[in-house]
Amino acid sequence: MLKTVRVPPHFEPLFEQAQEFVGRIFAERSDIPDKGRIEVFGQRYMLVRARAMSVEFFEMVQRLYRDKGQDEALGVARSLLFDIAHAMGLADANDFAERMHLQDPIARLSAGPVHFSHSGWAFVDISPDSRPVPDESFYLLYDHPYSFESDSWIDAGKRTDFPVCVMNAGYSSGWCEASFGVPLVATEILCRAKGDEHCRFIMAHPSRIEGCIDAYLHGQPHLAGRITRYEIPGFFSRKQQEDELRSREEQYRGIFEAGTNALLILDAETGVVVQANPAASRLFRCSRDDLAGRRFADLVAASGGPDLFARMRAAVHGHGHFLSEGTATARDGKAYVVELRGARFRLQNRDHLLAVLTDITEQKRAQLALREAHDELEQRVRERTAELERLNQQLHLLNSQLVSARDSAIDASRAKSAFLANMSHELRTPLNAIIGYSELLEDESSDDGVPLDLGDLGKIRGAARHLLDLINDILDVSKIEAGKMELFVESFAVDELVQEVIATIEPLARKNDNRLELAARPGLGAVALDRTKVKQIIINLLSNACKFTHRGVVGLKVSREAGPRGEQLVVAVQDTGIGIDPARLEELFQPFRQADESTTRKYGGTGLGLSISRHYAEMMQGGIEAHSAPGQGSTFTVTLPIAFHGVEAAE
Secondary structure, three states, rough: OOOEEEHHHHHHHHHHHHHHHHHHHOOOEEEEHHOOOEEEEEEEEEEOOOHHHHHHHHHHHHHHOHHHHHHHHHHHHHHHHHHHHHHHHHHHHHHHHHHHEEEEEEEEHHHHHHHHHHHHOEEEEEEEEEEEEOOOOOEEEEOOOHHHHHHHHHHHHOOOOOOOHHHHHHHHHHHHHHHHHOOOOEEEEOOOOHHOOOOOOEEEEEOOHHHHHHHHHHOOOOOOOOOOOOOOOOOHHHHHHHHHHHHHHHHHHHHHHHHHEEEEEEEOOEEEEEOOOOOHHHHOOOOHHHHHOOOOHHHHHEOOOOOOHHOOOOOHHHHOOOEEEEEEEOOOOOHHHHHHHHEEEEEEEEEEEEEEEEEOOOHHHHHHHHHHHHHHHHHHHHHHHHHHHHHHHHHHHHHHHHHHHHHHHHHHHHHHHHHHHHHHHHHHHHHHHHHHHHHHHHHHHHOOOOOOOOHHHHHHHHHHHHHHHHHHHHHHHHHHHHOOEOOOOOEEEEEHHHHHHHHHHHHHHHHOEEEEEEEEEOOOEEEOOOOOHHHHHHHHHHHHHHHHOOOOOOEEEEEEOOOEOEEEEEEEEEOOOOOOOHHHHHHHHHHOOOOHHHHHHHOOOOOHHHHHHHHHHHHOEEEEEEEEEOOOOEEEEEEOEEEEOOOEEEE
């Protein structure tokens, strides 16, 4: 278990080995004061008072370089301490790698943080965001929670405004450079000595360290206001630091001079213009020298808000950036609407603010014109919407009138159906009497020996029966249209029903010299349906088949088959009759319609039977399909569920 360092989980095994090895080394310590020696595992070590290498060292250098200014003195102190510590880290890393026989870069690194803890420099906490690799993409983010340098300042009761853990940065970067074989530099960005919660460091290749810091600040905007006055060490030579600084400033100067936006470098405290670029001179219509020394508040004003510079300074210190709009006034009084971007800017080793001004006057005018056009369009849309609303109300009124007319038509249709039902009932009674009396006369003539024209009497009875069947069909249709048709579900044997149907149809089949064929296996079992209506459906289909077939075959097939909703009863009626055009099959199921009106004159009938049969089938959750072709006969197939689970009465 790791006690001397904190690392990402996948590094722990190597660091545990380093912890064990370094722990054994520091366990073999000998203090020999009479010879001025401290030995650890056979090598001589030195104890150095922490404050002497940090607080007191900085104070001494500041006294020595008093005439150079505080910033120059701090730069000298930092460079000396970093260079010494960096060299020590390089040497110690190579020594431990040799003694531990280490080759892998991560393994070579592992001894460094553990040695740091045992020797009293700091505890090391390496972030999982680190990327320790042996090339220029090396990146290490780590904290020193107990840095000897920050502790020495805190113990002395002193507060700084710059990071102080310079030796920690130098030693750790030297150790990693020796371990990975690439130049590395470390920079402290947060420090407990200046009030931060952590002593946090970023280590990277010298050519990439600034980019790594910028990327970290971009990802941690809430820390931007606290990460101030950090420095990137310049390696062993103050002259090299100055050369790099000069080169960087020359690059910035070229960008600054060539910028197309107005750029103002401002004093971070007073807001006074320190430098201005040519674009700023053109915007404000005065020389750059005239701009230098002027207050930013006199050049750019907020649109009805508080002091713009104060807002920009607070935002940059708090978040690292600022974006707003204002009004810039040129020397000749001309005003411009400008977009203002603010950022931190490092000039001559001091923090400044950079104000970037972009003239957006024309853009604002275009936006205003666009807004006015948008408002005009919205007004037109509102007017059109109101007009559509009026039309919609009129349409709603018209729809209400149509609904009323439809309801009136429905009521009229129902009245017609009720009238037909009543009329059919009234006609039925005398017709039954005519049929009955014709039969009675026929019987009496046979008993009394009185000669009667039986043919004429039979025609009377036949015509009356035909009229009675017609009235019955009309009555059924009227009940269907009036929504009064009812189902009476009962359980019955299919075999018995089939025999009854055959007995009823056989005389009609013989009349037209047709052969009746039955294909129904015994043992079809029982079903729960309206027995009367099932029988009427089959008789209607067989009657039609016999009527339109002469000297042919009429077949009836009854079976039980699996269907999409379970087992079902399937009844198929097939004939070899005249057939029907497939395009006109649906007309067969319309009341008072036949596929060819001439068939009514030739074969008789009203076209009600199939319509009634389909309605009966659909009432029992079934259906009827028809297939036919002229001269090739017809097939009508009825499918019904084995058991009907609907309501007892259906429309």
